[in-house]
Amino acid sequence: DGGITQSPKYLFRKEGQNVTLSCEQNLNHDAMYWYRQDPGQGLRLIYYSQIVNDFQKGDIAEGYSVSREKKESFPLTVTSAQKNPTAFYLCASSSPGQGSKKGVSYNEQFFGPGTRLTVL
Amino acid sequence: KQEVTQIPAALSVPEGENLVLNCSFTDSAIYNLQWFRQDPGKGLTSLLLIQSSQREQTSGRLNASLDKSSGRSTLYIAASQPGDSATYLCAVPLWDSNYQLIWGAGTKLIIKP
Numbered sequence: 087d088g089g090i091t092q093s094p095k096y097l098f099r100k101e102g103q104n105v106t107l108s109c110e111q112n113l114n115h116d117a118m119y120w121y122r123q124d125p126g127q128g129l130r131l132i133y134y135s136q137i138v139n140d141f142q143k144g145d146i147a148e149g150y151s152v153s154r155e156k157k158e159s160f161p162l163t164v165t166s167a168q169k170n171p172t173a174f175y176l177c178a179s180s181s182p183g184q185g186s187k188k189g190v191s192y193n194e195q196f197f198g199p200g201t202r203l204t205v206l
Numbered sequence: 207k208q209e210v211t212q213i214p215a216a217l218s219v220p221e222g223e224n225l226v227l228n229c230s231f232t233d234s235a236i237y238n239l240q241w242f243r244q245d246p247g248k249g250l251t252s253l254l255l256i257q258s259s260q261r262e263q264t265s266g267r268l269n270a271s272l273d274k275s276s277g278r279s280t281l282y283i284a285a286s287q288p289g290d291s292a293t294y295l296c297a298v299p300l301w302d303s304n305y306q307l308i309w310g311a312g313t314k315l316i317i318k319p
Binding site: 090092117119126127128129130131134136144174176178180194195196197198199200202 | 210215240242247248249250251252255295297305306307309310311312
């Protein structure tokens with residue numbers, strides 16, 4: 087089955103620690119994204135990557151870092167510089183002109199199940 | 207600057223009712239609009255994507271409409287069921303980006319048996 091996986095489902099971090107969230111997709115999508123979701127708010131874009139070895143900052147990139155060494159993988163590191171990292175993190179992917187539905191546009195994004203990060 | 211608003215933030219209705227969820231956007235120059243569903247503690251599932259040239263899209267009991275001139279989209283759910291309980295989010299692409307989406311905060315829907 088094609089899809090997006092995220093691990094772990096739950097993650098606990100002590101203050102001052104860096105942690106890395108995993109995101110893998112086997113949809114053969116070019117673009118991948120990381121979002122942060124806080125209660126009662128819309129999704130906010132942290133980083134996105136259009137192709138391998140390239141990524142751009144989103145609206146709230148401070149305190150986060152990413153890499154895109156493989157098409158299938160887009161890990162997110164939450165560094166100790168992130169002041170309030172407790173949140174639900176969602177990974178997504180998309181690909182121009184592709185999809186299971188005829189006429190799908192390049193903006194249709196497909197999401198993983200999320201990782202809930204809690205700072206202790 | 208594009209802003210997306212979803213009102214109400216929460217909605218509770220009895221099972222079997224037809225209902226409408228609202229999504230408003232401030233800039234009518236959009237490529238498309240997408241509706242998503244999110245179950246508690248889960249990722250998002252894409253429900254419907256309406257292209258800017260379309261007026262509506264249907265999938266089963268769901269019908270999404272788009273009126274660019276008024277900056278509105280509605281998601282109509284027919285014959286609601288308890289399994290429809292979830293948060294529904296809408297999003298539109300940033301005009302000068304192929305990749306970035308602007309999100310509403312969502313409407314939390316509860317269908318009472």
